[in-house]
Amino acid sequence: MAPDPALDPAVLDTLRQLTLPGEPDVLTDVLRLFLDEAPKKIRALQAAFDAGDAPQMARLAHSLKGSSGNIGAGALMDVCRRLDELAAAGDLTRIAPLLAALTEEYHRAELEITQLLQTS
Amino acid sequence: MNALHVLVADDEPVSRTVVGAMLKKAGYIVSYAPDGEQAWQRLDGPTAPALALLDWEMPGLQGPEIVERIRNKQTPTPTYVILLTSRDSSADIVRGLRAGADDYVCKPANEDELIARVNVGARVVQLQAALADRVRSLEEALANVKALQTLLPMCAYCKSVRNDQNYWEKVETYFTQHSGVSFTHSYCPNCYDRYVRPELEALDDARAVQDRLKRK
Numbered sequence: 001m002a003p004d005p006a007l008d009p010a011v012l013d014t015l016r017q018l019t020l021p022g023e024p025d026v027l028t029d030v031l032r033l034f035l036d037e038a039p040k041k042i043r044a045l046q047a048a049f050d051a052g053d054a055p056q057m058a059r060l061a062h063s064l065k066g067s068s069g070n071i072g073a074g075a076l077m078d079v080c081r082r083l084d085e086l087a088a089a090g091d092l093t094r095i096a097p098l099l100a101a102l103t104e105e106y107h108r109a110e111l112e113i114t115q116l117l118q119t120s
Numbered sequence: 121m122n123a124l125h126v127l128v129a130d131d132e133p134v135s136r137t138v139v140g141a142m143l144k145k146a147g148y149i150v151s152y153a154p155d156g157e158q159a160w161q162r163l164d165g166p167t168a169p170a171l172a173l174l175d176w177e178m179p180g181l182q183g184p185e186i187v188e189r190i191r192n193k194q195t196p197t198p199t200y201v202i203l204l205t206s207r208d209s210s211a212d213i214v215r216g217l218r219a220g221a222d223d224y225v226c227k228p229a230n231e232d233e234l235i236a237r238v239n240v241g242a243r244v245v246q247l248q249a250a251l252a253d254r255v256r257s258l259e260e261a262l263a264n265v266k267a268l269q270t271l272l273p274m275c276a277y278c279k280s281v282r283n284d285q286n287y288w289e290k291v292e293t294y295f296t297q298h299s300g301v302s303f304t305h306s307y308c309p310n311c312y313d314r315y316v317r318p319e320l321e322a323l324d325d326a327r328a329v330q331d332r333l334k335r336k
Contacts, residue, residue, distance in 0.1 A: 014231055015138065018141040018142060018144075018145050018231075019141070020144060020145060023144075026138075026141040029137055030138055030141075033137055037132075037133060037134065059177070063132050063177075065206060066132050066206055066227050066228065067132055067133075067134035067135060069206070069227060070138045070227075070228045071134065
């Protein structure tokens, strides 16, 4: 069985249909913004974890949760939600495996985004 | 419907772009603020947008703080504020609404729901603007009535008054035209003694003189 797509096709369709005649393609814009921004947030999350800065981790995870939700990256959003909850509670003991999952899910999303951007 | 201006304030570029694109597609004019401080500058300025979608968590000022500042301004046409939040616990929602937000939308925003709620906001904004216009014209009318009562030029000698077209006319005519008051002529006791009685007495004297002349 093929794994679930990293990006929800329904959400991508909605974004596609937001483009107005004569305006730049919304889906392309949003996906490029995401590729530009998400890796910075992930690096910053790792740095905050190394520094033991739980509030900063919560802020970053919260923000990344928002942008992954917007492009329909459901699995990535779920990891971010759990990171946000743990960091907000100040619990950094169970974070390490979540950070690994975060990188994993990001790469899955990145791969699909790159393919989408090439075909569009 | 006239295109209303909506400010989208979110530090997160992906969310900002998606929400902005949804609003543009629905016919709104959209501007953006990347943090709370810049959002407040736009909302506090002379051309504040009619509606604002504020992210709850932003660097600088957070959504609920901005809402409180807007509410403290007390203008006749305040910006209609919708908080964008991924906090979906009812305690958080109540907190946002208590701070003075008009509505909230959970992130990631569903297009149909977001636009439906923004359209409600647009209706409120338009009703509020119509009401503010009405209040303004009533205040102007009231000011005119007061001017009429307090500044009516009257001739010190003949007591004519100068009307709005710069013509002098009798007090009776002026008030009949401006207030619907109609006059009936009579005399007061003082003027009876001063004018009416002497005339009546003069009339009697004249009649007595005539009678005397006839008898002769």
